[in-house]
Amino acid sequence: MTSPCHDAPPRFTMPPPPVTNTPLEFMPTHDLSFWDSDVSPGCTVSLDAAMSFKDGYPSLRVDLPAGLPAGTVVRVGTSGATGKGQPRIPFGWDLRRFSFALRSTNAAIMQIGGMIYLGDSEWSNYWYGALNALHYGGSAGADTVMFIDNEWWVPKLDAPLDCEGVPTAATLARGKFTVQLSAATTQPETIWLGMFAALPKRTLPTVILSFDDGFASWDTYLMERLKYYGLPASFAIVTSLLGQPDYMSAERMKVRFDDPSRLFDFILHQSVHDNVVVQGSANYVTALQVGRDQMRTAGISGDGPSHHAWVESLWTDTAIDAMRKAGFLSARAAGYTAESGFDQVFFTGKDKAAFILNTASVSLTNDVTFAQVQTAIEEAVDNDSFVFVNGHDIVRTPESTYQTSYAVIDELLAWLAGQVAAGTLQVVSHSRWFADTTGRVTDRR
Structure with a gap:
């Protein structure tokens, strides 16, 4: 249905206010050097300019082959080697309000959700956190599952990241994003990661x-x-x-x-x-x-x-x-x-x-x-x-x-x-x- 009534402008306007402080990507998804040195065998990573999530930047594209069984853990990240990206977290970060933007050609393989890992070069000390694909609640039968094929899903994690050992910002050398497949890939599939970031605190409740x-x-x-x-x-x-x-x-x-x-x-x-x-x-x-x-x-x-x-x-x-x-x-x-x-x-x-x-x-x-x-x-x-x-x-x-x-x-x-x-x-x-x-x-x- 096309509306015959176009939105009229306000009676008078004020200058646009500042937009809410925006997320800080500690592993930018538009920089391949953060993602191409620790990749699951058989998977490939690239930048996809046609699939931008924010600011016109390309998104990280992960191509999965057919034949991966359910339960396979797909990972992309950085080894921290010379010339490769190293994560930088916000100074004094309280480890809360982590978020990512995820998209897939087949949401059925992604229902377990994703995990973040940030740690030292040997993974002896690291932070980690999980976000489940049912974050928004609901059920497919009620048409209320928000993570569906070829649409962005943007979960947020209020709780602080967990840790193993004693990770510190000073020893932070590498990071990765993983997805455990909830179903087998019966054909080639694609995952896009459009943001991997800490959300700023809101200015005021x-x-x-x-x-x-x-x-x-x-x-x-x-x-x-x-x-x-x-x-x-x-x-x-x-x-x-x-x-x-x-x-x-x-x-x-x-x-x-x-x-x-x-x-x-x-x-x-x-x-x-x-x-x-x-x-x-x-x-x-x-x-x-x-x-x-x-x-x-x-x-x-x-x-x-x-x-x-x-x-x-x-x-x-x-x-x-x-x-x-x-x-x-x-x-x-x-x-x-x-x-x-x-x-x-x-x-x-x-x-x-x-x-x-x-x-x-x-x-x-x-x-x-x-x-x-x-x-x-x-x-x-x-x-x-x-x-x-x-x-x-x-x-x-x-x-x-x-x-x-x-x-x-x-x-x-x-x-x-x-x-x-x-x-x-x-x-x-x-x-x-x-x-x-x-x-x-x-x-x-």
């Missing part, structure tokens, strides 16, 4: 307040309190609910969007309120495009309508692929891990984790207290993460799951304002966070 559906209580209660504290929030709209009893009207949405504070960021939930399993992936994305067009027609410009909140937090890889082709930018799901809060590779446009964004371990439901929400946010702060805090309706006395109380909201906003003032964290909108992370432009705060 980031909280994004996000509310779903379009409730009237946002307009009558929440938004004035957000203005009082100077806190932005994002509001995921179900366009078919606009103007219905207990929901905002399209006119009030536009008035709030035009508020000179720029605190109110309107994103897209759906045009209808059925999840992707009920609708099927193709129909779901078609309904998203309808909803985006309706928001544009209502006067909501900028990136907001191209950011999505999955209905009931259910998603599929097929829908993600269709959303990317249709120009959607990101999507919020559910569930919290520290690694899911690492956004340092989103600027490449190739990290599909941008479509299953991190949500706090608790949401603003009727049985959740402020203390529980505070603890969940502090967990993300401790992990130097970004995290969405999700809610729905706001009432005096919550009775249904998708309601929270005035009291919880009041205490939460006051506490967040204090944390922002102390420099402990930042609270930004979905559109602002994504713009800051990827170098886009938005007028939302």
